[in-house]
Amino acid sequence: MLQGVPAVGGVQYAPVIRPGARPRVDDAPIAELAEPERAGEAERLLAASAAVADRLRARAAHATGVASEVLATTAQLAQDRAWLRDAQKRIEAGSPATQAVGGAVDKIAEALSKAGDLMAERVTDLRDIRDRVIAELSGLPEPGVPVPDRPSILCAEDLAPVDTAGLDASLVVALATSLGGPTSHTAIIARQLGIPCVVAVDGLDEVPAGTMIMVDGTLGTVTVSPDEEEATVAVATSQRDADLARQWTGPGRTADGHLVAVLANVQDGAAARLAAQSPAEGVGLFRTELCFLNRDTEPDVDEQARIYGEVLEAFGDRKVVVRTLDAGSDKPLKFAGHPDEANPALGVRGIRIAVGNPGILTRQLQGIADAARNTGTTPWVMAPMIATAAEAKAFADEARSMGLTPGVMIEVPAAALLADRILEHVDFLSIGTNDLTQYTMAADRMSAELATLTDPWQPAVLALVAMAARAGAAVGKPVGVCGEAAADPALACVLVGLGVTSLSAAATAIAGVGARLAQVTLAQCQAAAEAALDTATAADARAAAMAALS
Incomplete structure (x- = not known):
């Protein structure tokens, strides 16, 4: 039994799914871009960030409540001048756009993390934007949460608000994260969806995809491979309370x-x-x-x-x-x-x-x-x-x-x-x-x-x-x-x-x-x-x- 902080009450028992792999940027030194290529690479960066922002705005227009606000705010972040200026400077110095985006966002994210205030909440959002822009630049599919073929429990180190805002509550029946707090965007959107949620779960990252777990959002626990009969009874009891x-x-x-x-x-x-x-x-x-x-x-x-x-x-x-x-x-x-x-x-x-x-x-x-x-x-x-x-x-x-x-x-x-x-x-x-x-x-x-x-x-x-x-x-x-x-x-x-x-x-x-x-x-x-x-x-x-x- 793993202990976390309860965020949204209820009990669910289902297999673990995890977010798909994020695009990776090779940190190894590479040849600098030739001077004539740099202006075009900077334009490519601006086009990619605009494309990501447009997709998020479109999703915001079709969402409601907190989910809509989260998507609209994140779309704004995709074209934030601070990280874009830094990335453009890196391109002007000869870095390709993908490495420029990674370096610029990581630099700002590190500074926000050290600040230790409300702006640290933007770190997950910024890194999500980084991954989406890099995927766009690389011609890769947009990263995010996979759509399961049966009811599942989404587990992650942390979840970008953009991902939680688009979840289908009939397929993703609970959330558990090893980071985050009880009033994070992830917890708030889980409450809006009406699904159990536990955050700051110690040891969650070691639980592999496919493992059957029971999430108790009232007690703040995640039970790994519980007795199936006991878990089924706990879910049924929780469901009866919800029905009442x-x-x-x-x-x-x-x-x-x-x-x-x-x-x-x-x-x-x-x-x-x-x-x-x-x-x-x-x-x-x-x-x-x-x-x-x-x-x-x-x-x-x-x-x-x-x-x-x-x-x-x-x-x-x-x-x-x-x-x-x-x-x-x-x-x-x-x-x-x-x-x-x-x-x-x-x-x-x-x-x-x-x-x-x-x-x-x-x-x-x-x-x-x-x-x-x-x-x-x-x-x-x-x-x-x-x-x-x-x-x-x-x-x-x-x-x-x-x-x-x-x-x-x-x-x-x-x-x-x-x-x-x-x-x-x-x-x-x-x-x-x-x-x-x-x-x-x-x-x-x-x-x-x-x-x-x-x-x-x-x-x-x-x-x-x-x-x-x-x-x-x-x-x-x-x-x-x-x-x-x-x-x-x-x-x-x-x-x-x-x-x-x-x-x-x-x-x-x-x-x-x-x-x-x-x-x-x-x-x-x-x-x-x-x-x-x-x-x-x-x-x-x-x-x-x-x-x-x-």
């Missing part, structure tokens, strides 16, 4: 009738229409980045209003919380003039982009207000990466001037610590547990070595959630959770016990969360929360809460 969860129709409440709104995370009209068919009581997080990413110019107010209107129409008079543009760091905007930063994860991102781009926030709020008038709805709006009460007040004043209900994200520990003062200016809080965990624990969420630190069950993170929830309760204002923690049924119960009033998750996770809440009382949730807070590690917090809930 799918029968849940809402509304969100505990067994003794305590109401907790269970909402959906969406980021475009297609995802919203899909979520509207689920038991979701509304939208707790509408990510608006998709209409900004991969654009050379900012979308105008009318275009934004049309995009936002699709989501508002899908949910009618139900609650919709719109998050304003959350870009920067690993999601740069071409038109925003991002400065080169030594530590982008702690730099100009989220609400901070508005400072150097006057009008970008005003135009977005106008687009949301226009969409609200056009659809006859009353959306709430919240700002990401708020760190001070002054920032919260400035945002709230502008949002109210347009007739919108303002709130802010709690993603920075400072905001949780000062939640009472921030609530003097806004009408609600929404806790983004992904970034709150990362910033609280000072641990990159993509680092396998630090995966236990980026587990949202960390008692320090739960203590900050409790602080924000208490501040909201003191003044009668709602405090929700829209990070990936809300998709974990057991952790959702703990969050309710801490005083959270709503939970927002991927549409595929909603029924599981609602069904679990319906099986426990508020007193059980509170006991589980108290037990978790009284521990020192994420593993102990999970075990203590599970004992209290059972």
